[in-house]
Amino acid sequence: MLDRKFILENAALVKANCVNRNAQADVDRFVALETQRRELQVQVEDLNRQANDVSKSIGKAKDAAEREQHKEQGRRLREKTNQLREQLDGLAAEIDAIHRAIPNLSHPAAPIGEDDTKNREVARGKTAPRTFDFRPLDHVELMEKLDMVDFEAGARVAGHGFYFLKGDAVLLELALQRYAVGMLLAEGFTPMTTPDLARNDVLEGTGYIPRGPETQIYSIEDSDLSLVATAEIPLGGLLAGQTIDAAELPIKLCGISHCFRTEAGAHGRATRGLYRVHQFTKVEMFAFTLPEDSDAMLEHLRELECRLFDGLDIPYRVVDTATGDLGGPAYRKYDLEAWMPGRGEFGEVTSTSNCTDYQARRLGIRYRVKGEKGTHLAHTLNGTAIAISRALIALLENHQQADGTVVVPEALRAWMGKEVLQPCP
RNA sequence: GGAGAGGUGGCAGAGUGGUCGAAUGCGCCGGUUUGCUAAACCGGUGAGGGCUUAUAAGGUCCUCCAGGGGUUCGAAUCCCCUCCUCUCCGCCA
Numbered sequence: 001m002l003d004r005k006f007i008l009e010n011a012a013l014v015k016a017n018c019v020n021r022n023a024q025a026d027v028d029r030f031v032a033l034e035t036q037r038r039e040l041q042v043q044v045e046d047l048n049r050q051a052n053d054v055s056k057s058i059g060k061a062k063d064a065a066e067r068e069q070h071k072e073q074g075r076r077l078r079e080k081t082n083q084l085r086e087q088l089d090g091l092a093a094e095i096d097a098i099h100r101a102i103p104n105l106s107h108p109a110a111p112i113g114e115d116d117t118k119n120r121e122v123a124r125g126k127t128a129p130r131t132f133d134f135r136p137l138d139h140v141e142l143m144e145k146l147d148m149v150d151f152e153a154g155a156r157v158a159g160h161g162f163y164f165l166k167g168d169a170v171l172l173e174l175a176l177q178r179y180a181v182g183m184l185l186a187e188g189f190t191p192m193t194t195p196d197l198a199r200n201d202v203l204e205g206t207g208y209i210p211r212g213p214e215t216q217i218y219s220i221e222d223s224d225l226s227l228v229a230t231a232e233i234p235l236g237g238l239l240a241g242q243t244i245d246a247a248e249l250p251i252k253l254c255g256i257s258h259c260f261r262t263e264a265g266a267h268g269r270a271t272r273g274l275y276r277v278h279q280f281t282k283v284e285m286f287a288f289t290l291p292e293d294s295d296a297m298l299e300h301l302r303e304l305e306c307r308l309f310d311g312l313d314i315p316y317r318v319v320d321t322a323t324g325d326l327g328g329p330a331y332r333k334y335d336l337e338a339w340m341p342g343r344g345e346f347g348e349v350t351s352t353s354n355c356t357d358y359q360a361r362r363l364g365i366r367y368r369v370k371g372e373k374g375t376h377l378a379h380t381l382n383g384t385a386i387a388i389s390r391a392l393i394a395l396l397e398n399h400q401q402a403d404g405t406v407v408v409p410e411a412l413r414a415w416m417g418k419e420v421l422q423p424c425p
Numbered sequence: 426g427g428a429g430a431g432g433u434g435g436c437a438g439a440g441u442g443g444u445c446g447a448a449u450g451c452g453c454c455g456g457u458u459u460g461c462u463a464a465a466c467c468g469g470u471g472a473g474g475g476c477u478u479a480u481a482a483g484g485u486c487c488u489c490c491a492g493g494g495g496u497u498c499g500a501a502u503c504c505c506c507u508c509c510u511c512u513c514c515g516c517c518a
Binding site for chain 2: 045
């Protein structure tokens with residue numbers, strides 16, 4: 001979330017940003033209510049002060065009669081305070097509801113536009129899209145021929161959107177993880193496997209909405225836990241409420257987790273096969289930085305994503321996400337979109353965001369500079385290293401051969417133990 | 426799942442109704458001493474927010490002792506609920 005004081009002092013800017021972000025948040029009402037809340041706050045504090053003074057005087061009272069008199073005075077003051085406090089709580093609840101709907105500010109260079117059609121292509125990968133001299137299959141056809149997936153069994157066990165990976169697909173999943181973690185390890189990331197469940201306040205702190213009609217999140221009945229949609233959630237929560245020594249920043253983590261998404265309302269649209277599923281495995285990068293370093297860290301994460309996909313010989317483009325497509329917490333976001341011959345178009349395979357202090361404010365992630373007074377909010381960033389399901393699509397579709405085999409990219413061969421995936425006889 | 430113990434400042438750890446935002450130690454900052462370093466000694470040192478104000482310094486007030494609720498003029502301290510941690514037992518990959 002944004003700083004409340006900042007919103008008050010920059011209401012016009014915040015409003016304009018909401019328009020650019022395609023976000024519905026009544027900033028005017030926020031300002032009105034927050035102004036009112038501040039006035040009430042001052043009154044409550046003043047009453048508290050008076051009541052505190054009275055309390056202190058009781059210990060020093062010279063006789064019982066005086067004590068009783070002071071007690072009565074104290075009671076009256078507390079009563080008055082409680083009335084005001086009730087008003088204050090009511091206001092605060094409404095303010096909070098608007099507050100969480102206000103998105104992060106936007107990087108000045110981010111393209112302004114209401115949706116993903118306004119995303120700006122900023123780069124291409126090293127590998128150019130192939131021209132096929134045969135009709136390329138899509139990943140579903142390929143995986144069935146290679147006996148790598150069982151969607152029907154997935155549906156039987158858990159419903160539409162679930163699947164079993166089998167055989168070479170499993171080896172690929174493991175190889176992709178090992179490949180990504182290996183590269184990140186060399187870049188100073190600490191690998192972690194993370195909880196696949198998280199408390200709802202951690203979800204909310206990272207900007208996810210655990211309940212409600214449009215939620216993407218599976219929640220666990222009779223608990224305040226949800227299945228995570230990405231390791232970004234537990235990794236952000238990792239330092240919630242902590243104050244870090246500035247010398248320890250940046251902290252670079254890479255988390256391996258399962259990701260669970262309800263994909264509510266997404267049926268029928270680009271949902272074939274593995275593209276949009278309820279569960280997948282992902283290697284995720286996460287960074288905590290000093291505020292002045294987060295822009296550079298975003299470029300670093302993007303560069304790593306490019307290197308990962310260049311290393312798999314997969315063609316892609318990089319887009320600078322338009323303001324209306326950024327989501328709540330991101331200040332700036334780059335997506336890598338891989339060329340998917342089966343779809344005949346680019347499809348998102350990674351996403352990296354600089355969330356500045358938006359998540360840190362809610363999660364309470366601060367840092368302290370040695371020798372200085374006070375603490376400051378850290379910046380948080382996240383980026384996909386490899387989301388297995390979509391990476392599989394791009395990998396299989398781009399590396400398929402006329403004879404139905406798939407060539408394993410050089411970078412994975414050590415982990416795969418083979419150079420070519422053969423169809424079953 | 427059962428039984429017990431506990432959650433206090435960057436860390437360790439006192440504190441069972443008022444003078445406690447909180448002893449003491451460590452750490453950290455400043456100083457004295459010192460050829461340099463260390464040690465020793467002296468002093469300082471929690472966070473968030475409001476008001477004042479030049480978004481300074483200073484002053485002042487409020488809040489914060491896991492979280493929420495209650496008792497009380499007054500709660501770190503008493504009561505209730507929740508969460509978490511540890512120990513033992515049971516179960517188990």
